[in-house]
Amino acid sequence: METKLIKVNPEKPDLGSIRIAAGVIRAGGLVAFPTETVYGLGANALDEDAARKIYNAKNRPQDNPLIVHISSHKEVEGLVRNMPPEARILMERFWPGPLTLVLEKSNKVPYSTTGGLDTVAVRMPRHPVALALIKESGVPIAAPSANISGRPSPTTAEDVYEDMAGKVDVILDGGPCEVGVESTVLDLTGDVPVILRPGGVTREELEEAVGRVELDAGLLPGQKPKSPGQKYRHYSPKAPMLVVEGPVEAQIKKISEVAERLSVEGKKVGIMATAQTRMYYKTGYVISVGDRNAPLTISANLFSVLRKFDRMGVDQILAEGIPETGLGLAVMNRLRKAAGYNIIKLE
Template sequence: MMSTNDALKKAQQVLEEGGVIGLPTETVYGLAARIDIPSAIEKIFTTKERPFFDPLIVHVSSIDMAKKVTAYWGPASQALAEVFWPGPLTLILPKDNSINSMITSGLESVGIRMPNHPIALGLIEEVGVPLAAPSANKFGRTSPTSATHVRVEFKNENVFVVDGGDCQIGIESTVLLVRHRPDKVELSILRRGHILKSDLEKVLKEKGFTFEFIEQVDKRESPGHMKHHYMPPIPLIVSTDSKRAVDDILKEVNQKLGQLPDEIESIKIIKPANGIAKAEVLKLSHDPLLATREFYGKLREVALKGADCIVFYKEPHQVGERWESLFDRLNKAASLIL
């Protein structure tokens, strides 16, 4: 087994040669490449089978490095980064002209994050340039929270994976659009995550900022903005009635099966020719932090048990900001919500 030092040297070599690597972070594993090698950026998209209209997040190892990839950093960005970086917060800011338009999908903004993982931070610092890194899975599929997930996902591709253990948070970062106006700061949460709106408000108030959260915004500037994402290879059914019998759910699912497309946003949906006969129930911890950490791993695990579909029951206690971040992923992963 390769030592961590040897793995980091190998990863650095792969990156310098224009390759992609599986990179551990505290959120999910990323598929990383240097931002200064255009062919490497393109390789992220082709390896993931990701459409070029879905922007990538740029990962940095310091605030100084972040300032070099944005045209305007600003006081609110500084305040938020000082509190939440390294950590699961991506800031969407005006992009510097040096940033390849493939990274931003042609948009004039760029997503920037400093991951809270010693291997990711050490590698970015050693490489000396930021790394572009979406989640290390095929486009639209369940995100990886372990090195094994990445290796299984890309078993047919030449992807070197640095094993940094299981991810501590388990879902992707909060994505925050920041606009500095003359009289206030305008903010929009484009993707929910571990950092909550209440966390952001608290810091901005303490720092004396005048700010406003804008709810109705175009989310194209965020990765994972599509209606369907994070999907397992078999249908995931979310039941909003926690007492409903599985057999009753399957009966309705089979009635609606014909209405399901064979493909949703380029994700192929497996529909058994003889209908859905067997379901596995996805069970998560009662604590939202634990449930979030285990969600993707358990979703993968349950999908491999040989059932025709997965059923998840939404329970009455699963309410509040913490659960909203998880249900953002769960609802996008679902084929049907009953």
Template sequence: MGTALIQSPREAAEIIRAGGVVAFPTETVFGLGVDATNDQAVRKLFQAKGRPSDNPLIVHIADAGRWSDAAATLTPTAEVLLSAFAPGPLTVLLPKRAEVSDLVTAGLGTVGIRAPNHPIAAEILRLAGRPVAAPSANRSGRPSGTRWRSVLEDLDGRIDAVFQQDGPSLGVESTVVDCTGPVATVLRAGAVTIEQIRRVLPDAREVNEDADRHADTDVRSPGTLHPHYQPRATVRLVDRPSALASQEGARVAYCGLLPIEDQPSVVLSEVFNSLDDYAAGFYEFLREADRQQATVVFVQRAPDKGIGHALLDRQQRAAGER
């Protein structure tokens, strides 16, 4: 049985309430939503994605005021961040509410929550009336889906429905910030930059700055433990387009901020006008490279600043460098 295409937030919410799995758009990437309090529904989600069970999920709420739907307490650092960035592409890690399935959090006592800044997502969550676990809508390890047709490529017949509407997306997932301690610690770079976070929490730090980094950091943060964002083609990072090596017999794809000269082996090339456009289009470019049967994808490294910091992280993971 194929996956239904829907355009009604109410229908999406009803599927979630009934224990089903629905892909819906957010301002970052498409999310794959299930009732976070329903063990059986969460199992269906993990099975559909082929996601390892030790990889926790982010829980989505209709608005920041509903934090208690998923979290047991709201810490001072989380309150500051939610006031500044919610709704938006920010996930705060807090002590878990007992009603949230332990499968969602991989058995941990903490849960990541966020309120998406997208009218369709917010309406689905409001109508569902419960916390919704929603990782990116793709097969585990593949590039995240930013268009509904890309979601279907991975998940047709594996989930109940896909919301049939595209729209502007940031193209990079939410920033995950551990707010369980006295100092906010960024566990996963995302669409909210560390510079923005430090404007409201000057002592915030990134996990790689933390000399006392815990061994379980990758486990605590969704999207960091296992291989992610990888197309079928081999991904190679380059600093400049001129660094492209000759690839005899290969089908080459290239993306970046600078153009390359036409080469006979290049089957796909995309030059982005800005760093924001680069972040927004990166995942879909990787998917198009697979559609064009590219065997090698050259990716110009994003500058390590602003949203480029998160994009560079995704590029490194796509190339297997993280």
């Protein structure tokens, strides 16, 4: 398959380019497109064969559900069987935006899209290109991240091309993504809303809107996941990765010690530091992922830094932890998964 790369204005995408991509969606093909979180790999969510193409292109496990993207609130009605009051509150508050709601699916949504589940995950993205594509296609678009399963998620069209060239029909290049980590996935099928995946909307923001919100036990290492996607390898760079958590000064000391030892062994070490700490490391290839006091700068750069270390060919990645408040919860979730829960916790 020849992959067509089309540059589009991220704020005002031209209709001609959008129509080319929408024609591919309607014909059962695959289109990678930008959202505010990461790039998505899209196909017609109501077409069983098209949905299967997503799994094949990504080498994605068949029981890992796809998120269905819509362009207006009213499109939810045909996709779900009932709408709890919390869903309407959250839609009004956070859509368009990085929040995915898990609801009971209607018969209209095929099981190939939901990973065999009786629930469907739905969101309305906050990106002009994504919204224009969904609207012009005339169908909801199923779209997980546009990467090979297990790899760091793509936040630029170049990342997508690296993983998906020859596997998708069109890549819409709308520049870098704003949030940089995937949407928050919130299950509304039980008595209390449960976060299955932390993301661009924080737990604090959700609780302010609807009251108590729980974290799924599967977010913790060693616990049984409720969401099928939680049990699979995610976000992993090519080199092994170690996350060091604890007081900042202790993190710097431990990472410096490990980097020095590995360098003496002849290893090429990459250090994921922050704006406040990068100057303290004297060994290894040091990249600042962002500002500790502005977690959005870290989430926006997280996956691109992991891919940068891949391209540099490092033998080991050492990463600092950050506090798990606000967007920090999503950042630490991704870092720990990328490291395969290879973590040092310091007091």
